[in-house]
Amino acid sequence: MDLEQLRKTAAEVVARDDVKYLIGWKKGSYGSRVAPAFVEDAASVIELIFSPSCTANLATYLTLVEKTPLPRGQETDKRKVALMAKGCDSRAVVQLLVEKGIHREDVIVIGCPCPGMIDQSLLAGKYGDTEERSEVRWNGKDFTLVRGGDEIEIPRNDVLAEKCRLCRHPNPVISDYLIGEAVKEWDPAEDSGVGELEAKDVDGRGDYWEGQFSRCVRCYSCRNVCPLCYCQDCILDRLNPTWINRAVNFSENTAFNISRAFHLAGRCIECGECERVCPANIPLGKINRKMAREVREKYGFEPGLDPDAEPFQASFKPDDPEDFIL
Amino acid sequence: MTADNPYIPYFATIEDSWFETGGDRCIKTFKVVFDDPAVRDSWNHKPGQCAMIGVLGEGESMISISCSPTEGKFLRFSVMKMGKVTQALHKLEAGDKMTVRGPYGNSFPVDDWQGKKILTIGGGIGQAPLRPIVEFVKSNREKYAGLTMIYGARSAGDLCFKGEFDQMSKRDDLSCHLTIDIEEEGWDHNVGFVPQMLLDLNPSPENTIAVTCGPPIMIRFVLENLKKLGFSDEQVYTTLENRMKCGIGKCGRCNAGCMYVCKDGPVFSYSVLKDIPEAFA
Amino acid sequence: MLLNKEKWPEFVEKLIGKNLWAPKLEGEAMRFALVAEGEEVSLEYGNTRVPPKGTAFPQTETMYRFQLGNTDMQEPKLEEERILLGVRPCDARAMAIIEKLFRWDYDDPYFLKRREMLTLVGLACNDPGLNCFCPSVGGAPDSAEGLDLLMYDLGDSFLMESVTTKGEALLAETKELLTDSDADAVKTKEKLFADAGAKIKRTVDHIGIPEGLPGLWEDPLWRRVSASCIGCATCTYLCPTCHCFDIQDEVEGFEARRCRMWDSCMFEEYTLHTSGHNTRPTRRERTRNRINHKYSYYVDKFDVIACVGCGRCINLCPVNIDIVEILRQVKEELQ
Amino acid sequence: MSENYEPNIVAFLCNWCSYAGADLAGTSRVQYPANIQVIRVMCSGRVNPLYVMNALQQGADGVLVSGCHPGDCHYMEGNFYARRRLGMLKDLMEFVGVDPRRFHMSWVSASEGNKWKEVVEKTVEDAREAGPFEGFRRRQIDW
Structure with missing residues (x-):
């Protein structure tokens, strides 16, 4: 990744009058963590980075702006937001465009081709973690961990995030600026997580998910972090009528998780954020990927690729499969 | 609310209920009496306090007690139809039961105010917590130097406790000023906003306590205007309202700055409140 | 008192019948869960993912039950005693801190009853995590606040120090497994936990x-x-x-x-x-x-x-x- | 499973076809199992997946959604949306461990009283085979 080019482009973009800020990455507070950066002026672009730690999906922030009532006479800030987008971030942007969650003219996409991101928990598990800042770099084929004065070679598959192993679109699908060269796409690994579950019988799967969903603490981080969960009025916060009780038990947790997954069927762009942030380690990605595959195979639809597509659940084809109908 | 569990409510039967205003967000007043005679006798609230009233199966809501303890062994609540609980409350009629626990919060220091002139400035449903003061002062009129009431609403139909004002304006030991925002037929009182009316009346701050309650925007301008009239911060009281669940300082959500509205409030002197920016959020 | 680690399984065995809760691996993280018969309890963990506050303040708890149209209300019975084994000092301290709120003017019957029924057996931290900063906010890796009994891992044995009468009672019940502690053990403990404190790199200066x-x-x-x-x-x-x-x-x-x-x-x-x-x-x-x-x-x-x-x-x-x-x-x- | 277990089925029927079809079955005195509780909705496209889940949570052992045949929808295309959405819901529920025999969808027109009978029989039979639903049903409140 050419940081020089990134910062130069970023400086150029944030200097524009019609740009509010740029959402990118900066160093985090400890270890090899990174944190989202909101860059408002050209002087701050120096803090921008792009490294294998930038696993999260920044497209979330496009729809996370709370709209508070404005004092009389003030107008909403209609300036554009610039976004550093990997392959998966850009797919989220496209899907938001499809759903008219955002408008194309409101966003500037700075495409960052992505050679694959690390999973921090895998890294910490295998190579330890430190309070002191460290850095992970791409070194062509694998990763290098720079910690203290040491450089540790890390085989790619040791710490590669699951979503990246399965990734089919590492390059941004839309962009206004492209930083560096497009990366060579790799063959997605077989989705063994979903495969293993499919091999079980329905009761076996029920037991598996009961174990998982029972742990859910309903912190809603999966909902909040998801770039495509952006309803102003979420069914989960509704009290009247209360579809899903707020009580935390297996029944309500399952209802919550099914509705979350259902609302993302045909929309999920498989960025794996829900699974990454879950403090209870529930493999939410498996459900999402299963649904994404069903949609792909049965309906021939893949979300987040074509900004002019019809939203999957708000459209139909006369010849949709109906073998399940009595 | 039993001795060992403050979350268990008492049951109270609605003796009478009537609509104060109409419309989508209509206000209904309930006059309720506790089922348990022991509770009826031991219950002792002060003007300004609130109670958690609710309907089993729907939930509870913090509502100010809109009657003075001097009125009798009953409670009055004026409830605006807003959310899940208040909608359920509005379905109740005379003879139905509601749950009540409390009284919660601090109260207006009416005893400390003896010998002073009392000025209440209310807007809309904000008159509900002020009514106990008015009633309390009315029944202990000799202990107070004066009582002036300013009360306004959007329209004549939005005024609460209408029936009581005629009688009040006939008394010569207190003055009652009503106002509505927009002129309408058959209205022979003032027309204009409450803060403006306050300026027009120009009450003297001397030996006076001003108490205000109403929509946040009204409170803001009333406080400004009181300042213009020369009221010091210590002379001005207001009440706050936030979302509440427990009413006893446990559930955490009602704080404005370091003040828990359910326990440290709802009544605040402006001298305390002015240092808490969140109170005016 | 000292508990030789060889006696540890026996010690756990003794407590299992008494509604013993200890950290268990669920998913990829540790969580306090009921220890069933014949299960091994390992204390090889940094800290649980979800704090044990849930044992006194469950994520969802019934306050009372009723039937619609009926004024009869049934409160839950909370008389089940519970032993929590391996509570980290910070989490125990947290229980003591929130107890102040649950006692503020109105006693919260649910929290206080549940808390009363708990016996907290703590485990001092030999190896604090990388984002721990307890000493900065009034705690310590070996703080006993809020605990009934505190165990110090001295390598081949646990040094057990009771803090409350509940802790003492627990020690009395298991006394045939324990030996008296000596000056050496106390010295080792002091050294170990001074070191543990020194391992904590993150600090907060809260003065002011x-x-x-x-x-x-x-x-x-x-x-x-x-x-x-x-x-x-x-x-x-x-x-x-x-x-x-x-x-x-x-x-x-x-x-x-x-x-x-x-x-x-x-x-x-x-x-x-x-x-x-x-x-x-x-x-x-x-x-x-x-x-x-x-x-x-x-x-x-x-x-x-x-x-x-x-x-x-x-x-x-x-x-x-x-x-x-x-x-x-x-x-x-x-x- | 007890010998005399009778499944509870909640059926969401579209106002224009399936409800009329069920009506016809009734007026024609077609005998079909009485395990079914009918909820009339204006269109099968109005059936929110939450309804299906909520029914299962609150004690249904099986759920049936029935609408007009493709192309016959009173609102032109409501049942096409329903087909896509509920088809996916079925896949999803199967993946998280809800027996696929518990959820069915059918097209029954206003004239198909006999088809209605077959659909109900199939649904009840499947739910009976699957047994009482214990999955994520709201369990008795327990302290």
């Missing part, structure tokens, strides 16, 4: 923060630190001192219950009035409230910081919002 925080009300700092917040409840649900709850009625047919469940100040609807007005409308206000509540309001009311430095919110924040970093910035602004 409780008084100074309200003065930073409109500081640009809050927008800066909350910009990346996604508004989830990870930091608050996993916080051992967060105690906010919501009360909801649940109805199934004519059977109903009023129950309470954890709530989080990071949720938008937490302070949302029915009118649509929100006193904390954006993540800026909500983040500000979280920090203020822990480091200022609670100090104002109960004279103790409502943060025990367990580091969970730092470890688990999806977007690396770091309370130590926020407090560093607060301190900077104050100077």
Whole structure:
């Protein structure tokens, strides 16, 4: 990744009058963590980075702006937001465009081709973690961990995030600026997580998910972090009528998780954020990927690729499969 | 609310209920009496306090007690139809039961105010917590130097406790000023906003306590205007309202700055409140 | 008293019949769970993912049951004694801290009863985690506050020190497994835990923060630190001192219950009035409230910081919002 | 499973076809199992997946959604949306461990009283085979 080019482009973009800020990455507070950066002026672009730690999906922030009532006479800030987008971030942007969650003219996409991101928990598990800042770099084929004065070679598959192993679109699908060269796409690994579950019988799967969903603490981080969960009025916060009780038990947790997954069927762009942030380690990605595959195979639809597509659940084809109908 | 569990409510039967205003967000007043005679006798609230009233199966809501303890062994609540609980409350009629626990919060220091002139400035449903003061002062009129009431609403139909004002304006030991925002037929009182009316009346701050309650925007301008009239911060009281669940300082959500509205409030002197920016959020 | 590690399985065995809860691996993380017959308890863990506050303040608990149209209310029976084995000192301290709130003027019967039924057997930290900062906020890797019994891992044995009569009773019950401690053991302990304290790298300088925080009300700092917040409840649900709850009625047919469940100040609807007005409308206000509540309001009311430095919110924040970093910035602004 | 277990089925029927079809079955005195509780909705496209889940949570052992045949929808295309959405819901529920025999969808027109009978029989039979639903049903409140 050419940081020089990134910062130069970023400086150029944030200097524009019609740009509010740029959402990118900066160093985090400890270890090899990174944190989202909101860059408002050209002087701050120096803090921008792009490294294998930038696993999260920044497209979330496009729809996370709370709209508070404005004092009389003030107008909403209609300036554009610039976004550093990997392959998966850009797919989220496209899907938001499809759903008219955002408008194309409101966003500037700075495409960052992505050679694959690390999973921090895998890294910490295998190579330890430190309070002191460290850095992970791409070194062509694998990763290098720079910690203290040491450089540790890390085989790619040791710490590669699951979503990246399965990734089919590492390059941004839309962009206004492209930083560096497009990366060579790799063959997605077989989705063994979903495969293993499919091999079980329905009761076996029920037991598996009961174990998982029972742990859910309903912190809603999966909902909040998801770039495509952006309803102003979420069914989960509704009290009247209360579809899903707020009580935390297996029944309500399952209802919550099914509705979350259902609302993302045909929309999920498989960025794996829900699974990454879950403090209870529930493999939410498996459900999402299963649904994404069903949609792909049965309906021939893949979300987040074509900004002019019809939203999957708000459209139909006369010849949709109906073998399940009595 | 039993001795060992403050979350268990008492049951109270609605003796009478009537609509104060109409419309989508209509206000209904309930006059309720506790089922348990022991509770009826031991219950002792002060003007300004609130109670958690609710309907089993729907939930509870913090509502100010809109009657003075001097009125009798009953409670009055004026409830605006807003959310899940208040909608359920509005379905109740005379003879139905509601749950009540409390009284919660601090109260207006009416005893400390003896010998002073009392000025209440209310807007809309904000008159509900002020009514106990008015009633309390009315029944202990000799202990107070004066009582002036300013009360306004959007329209004549939005005024609460209408029936009581005629009688009040006939008394010569207190003055009652009503106002509505927009002129309408058959209205022979003032027309204009409450803060403006306050300026027009120009009450003297001397030996006076001003108490205000109403929509946040009204409170803001009333406080400004009181300042213009020369009221010091210590002379001005207001009440706050936030979302509440427990009413006893446990559930955490009602704080404005370091003040828990359910326990440290709802009544605040402006001298305390002015240092808490969140109170005016 | 000393417990040789060879006797450890026997010690656990003795407690198992008594509703013993200990950290168990669930998913990829540790969580307190009931230990069944014949199970091994391992104390090889940093800290549990979800704090043990749930044993006294469950995520969802029934306050009372009733039938619609009936004035009869049944309260739950909370008379089940429970032993928690391997509680970290920070989590035990947190229990003591939130107990102050649950005793504030009105006694909270549910929390206090459940707390009374608990025996907390602590385990001092030999190897604190990388985001631990307990010494900065009044704790220590071997703090006994809130515990009934504290165990120190001395390598081949546990040094057991009772803190309360409950702890003493537990020691008395298992006395045939214990040997008297000696001066050496105490010396080893002191050395070990001085070292453990020294391993903690992260620090918070809270001097002046409780008084100074309200003065930073409109500081640009809050927008800066909350910009990346996604508004989830990870930091608050996993916080051992967060105690906010919501009360909801649940109805199934004519059977109903009023129950309470954890709530989080990071949720938008937490302070949302029915009118649509929100006193904390954006993540800026909500983040500000979280920090203020822990480091200022609670100090104002109960004279103790409502943060025990367990580091969970730092470890688990999806977007690396770091309370130590926020407090560093607060301190900077104050100077 | 007890010998005399009778499944509870909640059926969401569209107002224009399936409800009329069920009506016809009734007026024609077609005998079909009485395990079914009918909820009339204006269109099968109005059936929110939450309804299906809520029914299962609150004690249904099986759920049936029935609408007009493709192309016959009173609202032109409501049942096409329903087909896509509920088809996916079925896949999803199967993946998280809900027996696929518990959820069915059918097209029954206003004239198909006999088809209605077959659909109900099939649904009840499947639910009976699957047994009482214990999955994520709201369990008795327990302290």
